[in-house]
Amino acid sequence: MGSLKIENVKKAFGPVEVLKGIDLEVTDGEFVVFVGPSGCGKSTLLRVIAGLEDSTSGRVLIDGEDVSVTPPAKRGIAMVFQTYALYPHLTVKNNMGLGLKQAGTPAAEIDRRIGIASSMLSLEPYLERRPAELSGGQRQRVAIGRAVVREPKLFLFDEPLSNLDAALRVNTRLEIAQLHRRLKATMIYVTHDQVEAMTLADKIVVLNAGRIEQIGGPMELYNAPANEFVAGFIGSPK
Numbered sequence: 001m002g003s004l005k006i007e008n009v010k011k012a013f014g015p016v017e018v019l020k021g022i023d024l025e026v027t028d029g030e031f032v033v034f035v036g037p038s039g040c041g042k043s044t045l046l047r048v049i050a051g052l053e054d055s056t057s058g059r060v061l062i063d064g065e066d067v068s069v070t071p072p073a074k075r076g077i078a079m080v081f082q083t084y085a086l087y088p089h090l091t092v093k094n095n096m097g098l099g100l101k102q103a104g105t106p107a108a109e110i111d112r113r114i115g116i117a118s119s120m121l122s123l124e125p126y127l128e129r130r131p132a133e134l135s136g137g138q139r140q141r142v143a144i145g146r147a148v149v150r151e152p153k154l155f156l157f158d159e160p161l162s163n164l165d166a167a168l169r170v171n172t173r174l175e176i177a178q179l180h181r182r183l184k185a186t187m188i189y190v191t192h193d194q195v196e197a198m199t200l201a202d203k204i205v206v207l208n209a210g211r212i213e214q215i216g217g218p219m220e221l222y223n224a225p226a227n228e229f230v231a232g233f234i235g236s237p238k
């Protein structure tokens, strides 16, 4: 299970309200993409969903449980960042396994999960390398693998392809889509790229200045954007 309910979430940093009342429901197994311009609050919303940041008001429920009162290890969430956030001194294998080791998972089980994840992400030849010996695309696959081995019910991706060149962006995007089909986990994916949003999403959430402008399937938004803003981001040119 990995359903998500966001109820009137607001977030302010000092006097500045960055999230101005977000309501959203995500069903188990859905692939939801947040799009919107830089600074509109996408990363903040993702961090609030992950429980990394407290909301000022409102609630985030994952399978009915309020994230802010669930201990991090029990939330069933894994997050993938634009900058990979790998440990430079650890091998690929140990980067992927560290979280599990710290959680007390038996070594044989860690190895089993790393085997599956590295096969899914074509990382088997690189398991003994360190991040500095990998390309950007390989590093991002390691970061995704590190999320996969935790077997989360909810994956959160924050612009995971932004640091990759165009060809790698396409490849990695296809891998993420394939991962979603195989794992059937719920995925929330932040991007400012229209193509990524259109190709990956079951449902697109268009954000602007801390509010949701429109929620809908890719073709729905493309064919029937609710306003000029959505049309500018997703809709067919008018």
Ligand code: ADP
Pocket (backbone or CB within 6 Å): 013, 018, 036, 037, 038, 039, 040, 041, 042, 043, 044, 045
């Ligand atoms: P996005 O991911 O859509 O580019 P962010 O969620 O990162 O946007 O940021 C939304 C707004 O909140 C920006 O104006 C940013 O400067 C501000 N902001 C984000 N995090 C903090 C913070 N920790 N303290 C103060 N302001 C922040």
Ligand code: MG
Pocket (backbone or CB within 6 Å): 042, 043, 044, 158
């Ligand atoms: Mg961001």
